[in-house]
Amino acid sequence: MSKSLDVCLTPALIPLYNVPDYIVVVIDIFRATSSISYGIENGAEAIIPVAEVEECAAYREKGVDYLLAAERNGEVVDGFDFGNSPFSYTKDKVAGKTIVLTTTNGTHALHLSRSAKKVVIGSFFNLRALCNWLKTQQQNILLVCSGWKNNFNLEDSLFAGAVVEQLKSEGFKLDDPAIAANDLYQLGKNDIGQYLSKTSHGERLKKLGIEKDIEFCLQIDLTTAIPVLEGERLVKLVK
């Protein structure tokens, strides 16, 4: 019986999958999972994803040296250390630290994926490292796109298609969304930034002045760490 490689195009569709059957890869390219990959690569001890800004703020009271990251609608929430920009997750800022992170879409997808065999984090940064590890697992794989407000977005689907591209020769059975994501990746792969510039989300993010973040997040194979969910914390997977 061949293993399945499925793509869940938005968190709203997660209930259609029997999550405990899968290793789940959570994808939120702009920018949560890119920043998480980058932060763990740069020595963050752990990143704790939480759903609500209030939940994040509560960690301030716990008397430990947490960094608090909160973003809503693409902007840092007042009074927090930083938001979702990967440039905040450099070695000098995050090495040895634990970061509590809440974001609009990525954290939502992570929480809904908790019952999986394993939950790992995918981004263009760790594409090859992630795919190489997935190839060795002999498990069904579900790529969960965080999307935008529970709906489909192009950048997460395109990345899912990039993962499908590296895994499809391994004998997996693909579902329709996986086929579509891979086809979209074929269309965009030669210039992903250019391809995504036509999306509504890209346009919206541009208005927020984070073109540099977007360009940065589209760099492929910049890192090798795979963040994995252990309990409530994302830590570096020991391969």
Place this chain on the structure above:
Amino acid sequence: MSKSLDVCLTPALIPLYNVPDYIVVVIDIFRATSSISYGIENGAEAIIPVAEVEECAAYREKGVDYLLAAERNGEVVDGFDFGNSPFSYTKDKVAGKTIVLTTTNGTHALHLSRSAKKVVIGSFFNLRALCNWLKTQQQNILLVCSGWKNNFNLEDSLFAGAVVEQLKSEGFKLDDPAIAANDLYQLGKNDIGQYLSKTSHGERLKKLGIEKDIEFCLQIDLTTAIPVLEGERLVKLVK
């Protein structure tokens, strides 16, 4: 303010849209909306979509000369006049008749779209007629893909992309799913049958021995009637 042309990739995502703002086009290429288009073109007085087989069977008691069509998982339900094959909706069978229809996916999408300004039926059969009419409406348009068991399927999304192709030069604002659907259509348009043959759904339908239905449903501009929902009945739109 430009109008929106949005694509809802599965019925599970309908709650993300404010349906009363739109004209909705319901799409279930294999085979409900193809059969409905064909049946209305061939003179069916009305087609009544219902959600449950039991609801369909109840019309038998009403003492009127209804034709009852019921299908579950791609097969005619025992004791019903016919199922979902467009070949059942020929002139000699349906002219002047009212058909009560329940299907796995299409009826579900129709019911969830009821609050729209208008609900019309799309298929490759009436592609040009539908698009020409939509161009004259000056309304936001939501293309609702019926999908497969609430998830994404390629054939409905590809058809949505064909509609986007004809409307995108009319100044609509496209959402990300509309852009993706149109891109998939670009990949598939030269040989839609060939493109779809790789899908999981196509494979499943092939196993049921309905390749002929599939081939038939991919004919473009075979009809000009646009079925529209009036109350509980789909009837021919008076243009």
